[in-house]
Amino acid sequence: MPRVLVLVEHEEGAAKKVTYEMLTKARDLGEPVAVFVGEGLETAREGLARHGATAVYAAGGDNRLSGPLTGALAAAADRAEPAAVLVAATPLGKDAGARLAARRGWGMLADIVDLDGDLVATQNVFGGATTVRARVRTGTPVLAVKPNSFPVQEAPAEPEVVDLDLAEGQDATRVTDHVVQEQGGRPDVAEAEIVVSGGRGLQDPSNFALVEALADTLGAAVGASRAAVDAGWYPHQHQVGQTGKTVSPQLYVAVGISGAIQHRAGMQTSKTIVAVNKDADAPIFAISDFGVVGDLFKVVPRLTDEVAKRKA
Numbered sequence: 001m002p003r004v005l006v007l008v009e010h011e012e013g014a015a016k017k018v019t020y021e022m023l024t025k026a027r028d029l030g031e032p033v034a035v036f037v038g039e040g041l042e043t044a045r046e047g048l049a050r051h052g053a054t055a056v057y058a059a060g061g062d063n064r065l066s067g068p069l070t071g072a073l074a075a076a077a078d079r080a081e082p083a084a085v086l087v088a089a090t091p092l093g094k095d096a097g098a099r100l101a102a103r104r105g106w107g108m109l110a111d112i113v114d115l116d117g118d119l120v121a122t123q124n125v126f127g128g129a130t131t132v133r134a135r136v137r138t139g140t141p142v143l144a145v146k147p148n149s150f151p152v153q154e155a156p157a158e159p160e161v162v163d164l165d166l167a168e169g170q171d172a173t174r175v176t177d178h179v180v181q182e183q184g185g186r187p188d189v190a191e192a193e194i195v196v197s198g199g200r201g202l203q204d205p206s207n208f209a210l211v212e213a214l215a216d217t218l219g220a221a222v223g224a225s226r227a228a229v230d231a232g233w234y235p236h237q238h239q240v241g242q243t244g245k246t247v248s249p250q251l252y253v254a255v256g257i258s259g260a261i262q263h264r265a266g267m268q269t270s271k272t273i274v275a276v277n278k279d280a281d282a283p284i285f286a287i288s289d290f291g292v293v294g295d296l297f298k299v300v301p302r303l304t305d306e307v308a309k310r311k312a
């Protein structure tokens with residue numbers, strides 16, 4: 001069976017959900033082989049095994065830098081001679097993937113939302129208005145897949161760990177400081193099972209408290225439209241959409257969001273979409289499973305109370 005390399009995205013060994021999505025997808029294409037860079041291999045190994053990695057190629061180095069990631073991918077590709085290389089379509093994954101492709105003269109496709117057994121990739125472009133299907137024709141395809149594009153399924157394996165034994169100091173870049181963004185107790189918007197997002201309909205930044213209260217009752221992450229982010233009402237890392245994060249939760253609640261095409265591009269694959277908007281013609285209702293036409297200042301507190309009551 002052809003091997004498929006998967007670059008592990010992780011923080012100190014805690015693999016991100018997109019890693020498991022890629023491993024699940026890689027099993028459709030061949031034999032998944034994880035490429036791990038940095039600290040925390042022991043922590044990561046169990047999850048990689050649970051999601052079907054048949055081998056873990058491991059290298060030292062800083063996994064926040066694309067240099068060591070590219071070096072590890074290149075060395076792993078030399079050994080495994082894979083049919084494809086999967087990286088996450090995150091800034092770091094795309095950087096490392098592009099460097100690998102350039103180094104080897106291989107083709108690369110980015111922002112993939114689907115991939116078939118013949119390695120034909122689907123990409124949504126122009127804010128989701130156009131769907132492109134493309135296939136790499138030169139060398140080994142390097143494929144950057146968007147987080148939340150594939151489901152996660154477990155398939156236990158017993159991976160052997162192969163030390164790539166790369167030379168130290170292969171990268172001229174050094175991390176001199178590392179500040180972790182304050183996240184509070186809520187889950188990351190790109191990884192959460194439930195997302196409650198607020199838009200310009202909230203009218204004032206302080207009203208994001210309504211969105212946060214509903215999110216906390218549901219155990220959800222908080223998202224925001226670009227209009228809300230651009231107005232400085234909520235931090236950029238919460239922005240959902242074409243120029244923000246792509247989310248695909250089980251439940252997406254849009255509060256005071258019109259549903260512009262650029263917003264929908266980042267959330268339209270959510271399993272169930274609920275919208276609260278006072279305008280019955282708002283485009284968000286076209287993709288909603290449940291819609292409430294009403295004033296969010298009345299609807300959202302009552303919804304929060306009702307959820308809290310039912311959970312009690």
Ligand SMILES: Cc1cc2nc3c(=O)[nH]c(=O)nc-3n(C[C@H](O)[C@H](O)[C@H](O)COP(=O)(O)OP(=O)(O)OC[C@H]3O[C@@H](n4cnc5c(N)ncnc54)[C@H](O)[C@@H]3O)c2cc1C
Nearest residue numbers: 199200201225226227241242243244256258262263278296
């Ligand atoms: C290149 C490009 C990239 C972009 N990328 C993104 C992106 O990543 N993410 C993104 O979100 N946008 C993006 N945009 C912006 C996008 O086009 C919209 O401008 C933006 O999504 C609008 O945000 P909004 O829905 O919060 O605001 P609005 O469009 O102003 O909608 C506010 C909604 O709130 C409703 N409302 C008002 N008051 C109430 C109330 N009391 N109760 C209930 N409902 C109420 C209104 O009916 C309205 O539908 C991008 C635009 C461009 C050009």
